[in-house]
Amino acid sequence: MANDGAKLSKNLLRMKFMQRGLDAEAKKLLEEEEKRIISDDHWFLDLPELKAKENHIIEERSYVPCEDLVYGRMSFKGFNPDVEKLMLLMNAPKEEEEDEDEDETVSRMETDITDEEMARRYESLVGSMRKKFAKKRDRSAITKKEEDVNCNVVDYQPKRAFMKPQD
Amino acid sequence: MDTVHARFKEKIGEVLLPGDVFSFRFPEAGDGIIKTEKMICGPGLRRNGDEVLVCKSGILRHKQPNLYWIDSQQRRYVPAKGESVIGIVTAKSGDIFKVDVGGSEQASLSYLAFEGATKRNRPNVQVGDLVYSQFTIANKDMEPELVCIDSCGRANGMGVFGADGLLFKVSLGLVRRLLAPQSEIVKDLEKIFPFELVVGMNGRVWVKAKTVQQTLIVANLLETCENMTSQQRQTLFRRVAEGSL
Numbered sequence A: 001m002a003n004d005g006a007k008l009s010k011n012l013l014r015m016k017f018m019q020r021g022l023d024a025e026a027k028k029l030l031e032e033e034e035k036r037i038i039s040d041d042h043w044f045l046d047l048p049e050l051k052a053k054e055n056h057i058i059e060e061r062s063y064v065p066c067e068d069l070v071y072g073r074m075s076f077k078g079f080n081p082d083v084e085k086l087m088l089l090m091n092a093p094k095e096e097e098e099d100e101d102e103d104e105t106v107s108r109m110e111t112d113i114t115d116e117e118m119a120r121r122y123e124s125l126v127g128s129m130r131k132k133f134a135k136k137r138d139r140s141a142i143t144k145k146e147e148d149v150n151c152n153v154v155d156y157q158p159k160r161a162f163m164k165p166q167d
Numbered sequence B: 001m002d003t004v005h006a007r008f009k010e011k012i013g014e015v016l017l018p019g020d021v022f023s024f025r026f027p028e029a030g031d032g033i034i035k036t037e038k039m040i041c042g043p044g045l046r047r048n049g050d051e052v053l054v055c056k057s058g059i060l061r062h063k064q065p066n067l068y069w070i071d072s073q074q075r076r077y078v079p080a081k082g083e084s085v086i087g088i089v090t091a092k093s094g095d096i097f098k099v100d101v102g103g104s105e106q107a108s109l110s111y112l113a114f115e116g117a118t119k120r121n122r123p124n125v126q127v128g129d130l131v132y133s134q135f136t137i138a139n140k141d142m143e144p145e146l147v148c149i150d151s152c153g154r155a156n157g158m159g160v161f162g163a164d165g166l167l168f169k170v171s172l173g174l175v176r177r178l179l180a181p182q183s184e185i186v187k188d189l190e191k192i193f194p195f196e197l198v199v200g201m202n203g204r205v206w207v208k209a210k211t212v213q214q215t216l217i218v219a220n221l222l223e224t225c226e227n228m229t230s231q232q233r234q235t236l237f238r239r240v241a242e243g244s245l
Helices: A010-014 A024-041 A081-102 A115-133 A136-146 B002-009 B172-178 B184-189 B212-227 B230-244
Strands: A057-059 A073-076 B021-023 B039-041 B045-048 B051-054 B058-063 B067-071 B084-093 B096-100 B107-110 B130-137 B145-147 B159-161 B166-169 B195-199 B204-209
Touching: A057 B045, A073 A081, A115 A136, B002 B058, B039 B045, B045 B067, B084 B107, B084 B204, B107 B130, B166 B212, B172 B184, B172 B212, B184 B212, B184 B230, B195 B212, B204 B212, B212 B230
Parallel strands: A057 B039, B039 B067, B107 B145
Antiparallel strands: A073 B195, B021 B051, B045 B051, B058 B067, B084 B096, B084 B130, B096 B107, B130 B145, B130 B159, B166 B204, B195 B204
């Protein structure tokens, strides 16, 4: 070899098999040196931090929201019933917005059912679905439970498990 | 923020000319005490950094809470996103139609932008048809694009229309007066006889009535009421209503 035993290059010393003999501190120092070299190689921009300016002014190019223009197709005195239906549909959202401010009471369509009826319906639905998917043994337990009107949980017998025969 | 709106408020209703500048310095973003509100500048106003410039001559209008715009008159239409216009199909090339909307260049309308259109099921659109459609892209850097469906995929009355009837051009100011929420012109017109009307924001109006004569009457009325006061208009409409009965 061209080098004496004493003069080994830095790269060689950094290799793994040469570091097995070193102690922990020396290893840490070597690691830090490596990291420093690597981070020096990284490129970065040396600029001051620029914050994106918040735009307080928004540009709007169309006249439609400015003057609340209505839908462009119109029909009068039943000339084209489809267009008249469309007129009601497209212009309705604007009218709804105005009404909302006036009365904020419960809005209900006539075909809807009331909240109480909905709750009652759900109550019975949950019970019947549970019965449907319960095993035969549990079905009778459920019916017994439902008999109590005050919704107190009746203490029924726990599910019968297999009992090992005692000698 | 009060200074911003105050500067505008003192000019509401006044005639402004292009070149007028509203400049205000916004407070630094550091102090969160003053809450900055957004201000919307509509047509005729343009943002330039922190300033607002007037670029059309007209009257400054205001709408609650923070919308300002210039009310001006013109006949030439400039495409704007979201507006519904009447276009005339001029060419069919591959997958798109070229539509003339009265702007500086023709708009493109894809054949898939109709309700229920697929690659196999092409819409029945010929050269020369009238289409009522909306802009999806409309700025000064790109070719405008139209669609005949809304974001849910429904037509909502857009698409090819107008087997009969008459198409004519009016000024943009009259279009806005016709489409105003409680338009008096429309209220007076509907008393005369039944008819159908399609108004495009590009100044094109299409009318159809039972007979050719009635169609022509409505078209003439619309063209003339541009330059009439409401008094003159009402007397004219009454004369027509009596005459036609």
